[in-house]
Amino acid sequence: MSDLKRTPLYDLHVALGAKMVPFAGYEMPVQYKAGVMKEHLHCRAAAGLFDVSHMGQVILRADNPEVAKAALERLIPQDVLGLGEGRQRYGFFTNDAGGIEDDLMFANRGDHxxxxxxAACKDADVARMRAGLEPDVTVKLLENRALLALQGPKAEAVLAEHHPSVAEMRFMDVATVPIAGAECWVSRSGYTGEDGYEISVPLAAAQELAQALLAHEDVEAIGLGARDSLRLEAGLCLYGHDIDDTTSPVEGGLTWGIQKARRSGGDREGGFPGDDRILSEMQKGADRKRVGLLPEGRAPMREGTVLFAVADAETPVGTVTSGGFGPTVGAPVAMGYVDAAHAEIGTNLFGEVRGKRLPVSVAKLPFVAAGFKR
Structure with missing residues (x-):
């Protein structure tokens, strides 16, 4: 642990009784005194505060903002030029083989x-952007800001007490808002499937802001354990597990994140790494697909569980990439990849758990409906 970095909220986590664990090069809270189950359910019912300061915050700036947008389109298959000011999109870096190098969020903040x-890909992503965008675009990794996420159905009411304008924001809006005396960059987004906000705040004000939000009776601190179970129920990918540099966006079920302008026939078709494979698979389909999985019984099917079409088959048809107990669902849930022939919802499969082949069915994602304010 001595070689790990700490976020600006480390002391607050310890004071709150967090269990700290290594994660992406940082000491991070995996859970607090209440435990993962209660934290998960509290976020679904009220509001949870997450420290995500380990993630990389990067500014891209050019003399002409349109130059920066066009340049970023060379690295990702998203429509950056068409993104309006004050709006944000989900995206991903792709490689020449059509795999995903990392997923990301990008926002149009007017002049940048x-x-x-x-966090785990931060250094590689910054190097990738500097190699692909400079000298036309300045790439600056911010070291002077923390990042918090306030998530849950009561997040709006909580944050609106600090500044009423946040209640008017829609899903994926971004704005600069003064909160707890600090200039905060707020986006209405998150990675739990719930309504909520991500808040970039100057380092010096991070602890004061966190304490101000936690002072509300509806807000509890939430650790990495519940963050993982929340995103799994929401059917959201964890990079390095559900998607990686060998996974195409089509296999990963992420083609909704590629806008019309960048698809076949669009006015800016292709022009990003791996476009041949990705555009071909978008038209013809991929050999395997990411699917939801519902194991029967109470035994979770964890990452690495091998899937078979029938109980006594020798050749596997897929693998679980994320799995655990879904507190909101009240049962085990999982995601994984299966051959396209076995990807239809309702297909019955078998997962090998501790030497036994246990039944599991292909299920629709997400397991818990999204609560985003659109």
Missing amino acids: LFVVVN
Whole structure:
């Protein structure tokens, strides 16, 4: 643990009784005193506060903002030029083989783009952007801001007490809002499937803001354990598990994140790494697909569980990439990849758990309906 970095909220986590664990090079809270189950259910019912300061916050800036947008389109298959000011999109870096190098969020903040990338890929992503965008675009990794996520059906009411304008924001809106005396960059987004906000705040104000939000009776601190179970129930991918540099966006079920302008026949078709494979698979289909999985009984099927078409088959048809108990569902849930021939909802399969072949069925994603304010 001595070689790990700490977020600006480390001392607050310890004071709140968090169990700290290594994660993506940081000491992070996996759970607090209440435990993962109660934290998960509290976020679904009220509001949870997450420290996501380990993630990378990056500014892309050019003399002409349109230059920065066009340049970013060379690295990702999303429509950046068509993104309006004050709006945000989900995206992903792709490689020449059509795999996903990382997923990300990017926002149009008028004179610059604001990009948030995963902690484990932060250094590689910044290097990728500098190699692909400079000298036309300045790539700046911010070291002076923390990042918090306030998630849950009561998040709007809680944050609106600090600034009423946040209640008017729609899903994927971004705005600069003064909260607890600090200039915060707020987006109406998150990775739990619930309504909520992500808040970029200056380091010096991070602890004061966190304490101000936690002072509300509806807000509890939530750790990585519940963050993982929340995103799994919401059918959201965890990079390095459900998607990686070998997974295409088509296999991963992420083609909704590729806008019309970048698809076949669009006015800016292709022009991103791996476009041959990705556009071909979008038209013809992929050999395997990411699917939801509902194991029978109470035994979870964890990452790495091998899937078979029939109980006594020798050749597997898929693998679980994320799995655990879904507190909201009240049963085990999982995601994984199966051959396209076995990907139809309702298909019965078998997962090998501790030497036994247990029944599991292909299920519709998400397991819990999204609560986004559109």
